[in-house]
Amino acid sequence: MKKRKLIILSADAMIPEDVEYLMDKPFVQKIMNEGVWIRTLKTVYPANTYPCHASMITGCYPNKTGVDTNFYDGTHTWRAERDNIKVKTLIDYAKANGYTTANVYWPVLGDDTSIDYNIPEYFATYDNLIDTFKAHGTSDDVIDKIVKPNMHILDGNDNEGEPYAGDFIYKCAVDMILKYNPDVLLIHPCPLDSMRHKKGVFSDEVNKEALRTYDWVTKLYDAVCAVGEEDNTDFVWMSDHGQMTVTYWTRPVTLFTDAGLITLDKDNNIISQRVKAWKFNSSVLVKALDDEARVLADKVLADGLKNKGGYVYYNKEEATKLFHLADYDFDYFIDSDNFYSIGWEPWGNYFSSIAEGVVKVLGTHGHSPEIGYQPTFLAIGPDFKKGFKMNRTETVNIPVTLAKCLGITMEDRDGVVVEEILK
Numbered sequence: 001m002k003k004r005k006l007i008i009l010s011a012d013a014m015i016p017e018d019v020e021y022l023m024d025k026p027f028v029q030k031i032m033n034e035g036v037w038i039r040t041l042k043t044v045y046p047a048n049t050y051p052c053h054a055s056m057i058t059g060c061y062p063n064k065t066g067v068d069t070n071f072y073d074g075t076h077t078w079r080a081e082r083d084n085i086k087v088k089t090l091i092d093y094a095k096a097n098g099y100t101t102a103n104v105y106w107p108v109l110g111d112d113t114s115i116d117y118n119i120p121e122y123f124a125t126y127d128n129l130i131d132t133f134k135a136h137g138t139s140d141d142v143i144d145k146i147v148k149p150n151m152h153i154l155d156g157n158d159n160e161g162e163p164y165a166g167d168f169i170y171k172c173a174v175d176m177i178l179k180y181n182p183d184v185l186l187i188h189p190c191p192l193d194s195m196r197h198k199k200g201v202f203s204d205e206v207n208k209e210a211l212r213t214y215d216w217v218t219k220l221y222d223a224v225c226a227v228g229e230e231d232n233t234d235f236v237w238m239s240d241h242g243q244m245t246v247t248y249w250t251r252p253v254t255l256f257t258d259a260g261l262i263t264l265d266k267d268n269n270i271i272s273q274r275v276k277a278w279k280f281n282s283s284v285l286v287k288a289l290d291d292e293a294r295v296l297a298d299k300v301l302a303d304g305l306k307n308k309g310g311y312v313y314y315n316k317e318e319a320t321k322l323f324h325l326a327d328y329d330f331d332y333f334i335d336s337d338n339f340y341s342i343g344w345e346p347w348g349n350y351f352s353s354i355a356e357g358v359v360k361v362l363g364t365h366g367h368s369p370e371i372g373y374q375p376t377f378l379a380i381g382p383d384f385k386k387g388f389k390m391n392r393t394e395t396v397n398i399p400v401t402l403a404k405c406l407g408i409t410m411e412d413r414d415g416v417v418v419e420e421i422l423k
């Protein structure tokens, strides 16, 4: 029997409102009539790219994947290597079941021995990009046939400049299909996410990126048709997280400074602290460093909420249960209230508005999964129902569902198969 093909495109930070914006486009109409649209996905906490993508190919929450942050502790080095993920991935299962596997920029898959054709996500500079790929699992053949012929797209724009990086990723993915026709292909471009950070969740520039995304998606699907696999390919177009518009910013951690639990010098360097705070963009985890500080922190957060507001918070037990948190050592989880975005700094104004120019990003994510605009899921192919729509499911359900399309059962997962969308 012919092996099923599976393509999973994760268009970073795409939201259902983008799908609505593109609704009159032929390929979106085709998906609406012949495929599946799950309007929103409940992603994982933190709603950051690497934790989300690890969950999107394992069906497990971050407390099992082990990928609970984008960066290695205390650094700005991306957790790009596969050994960060502590459970088997969909790719591992596919490879073990005889499928050929490929990746273009899906996070946390550097050095992945289960991937036949791998261009992992690394943010090296243009000058050392090829060497970086080679050092992390890209074969010489893939370098020669896919990477080198497309490096001109990055000429003068380096590897993080959008939309060039996105163009490079999409074009490499198109070439992967045309040159290798792999059974399972993962793709992760970021231009929509970058533009939303820069210009806010909604803007003309973001709409332009949505149109460019659509163009590339049609090119990917054209490539599937060109190799004659359209009737045999389950084609998934989804996203990892949404974003929230930043209009107002609040800094609950300054409450601890005001209460004497954090002491700063005149340059705002922390010189002593009895609570420690660390951030995931739009949320903050706080640890009280002694029992007395914990009693005081309880009061500070309760009083702050009553008198100032601009946040919600949970204790460790509540947050761990609600958000399947990894084993962070913390006492309080401070989250956005869906109106204010959360800054972690223990100094500065308690409230800031974008209009003051203090806060530079106009869109953010890294909050809990129910807040802000949400990720979305589209799919078309032989295993999906025709013209089926549902409102919401959890991200962790997606990989186990897609595994079923390949005839594979993933063991010990948090997610369950979304039977409703399958034939």
Ligand SMILES: [Zn+2]
Pocket: 012, 013, 048, 049, 050, 193, 240, 241
């Ligand atoms: Zn992302």
